Amino acid sequence: MTKSAPTTPRRLAGWLLAAATAGYTGVLLFMTHHPRPHALIGPHAPSDKTLHVWAYGVLALLAAATLAAWGRWRPRPVAGLAGGLAAFGVFDELTQPLPWFRRTSDPVDWLYDCVGIGLGLALIAAGVAVARMAPRATR
8 A cells, every 4th residue: 555645734724725726717708708797797897908918828837836736836837837838828718709609709809818817927926036045944
């Protein structure tokens, strides 16, 4: 019988963040493919482009926080995450014009998605940098 690794708070946080990222991704796909997304948000919704920055910024923040919590915050995984999120944005835009969604695709929306991705990653990068500079607690 093999022993499983003990669940540490950091490991648990990583799994909770991964679950939050997956759930948020589902909500994001629902919202971006809904025929009338502004009807779901309300009459005082910000502009479409602002919504794209926020939506993908939050997605990147959650995904990057998951990566950091799992101790994988290094250049190659971060670059892979950035590329994967950008590819997800392309997929999101390309599937909106499918007949049952009754939406149109806009390449400029993807550019705003990428701005949000960059902001979300930058926020976590700053947090990781601060955490790495902080003195370690003595045991």
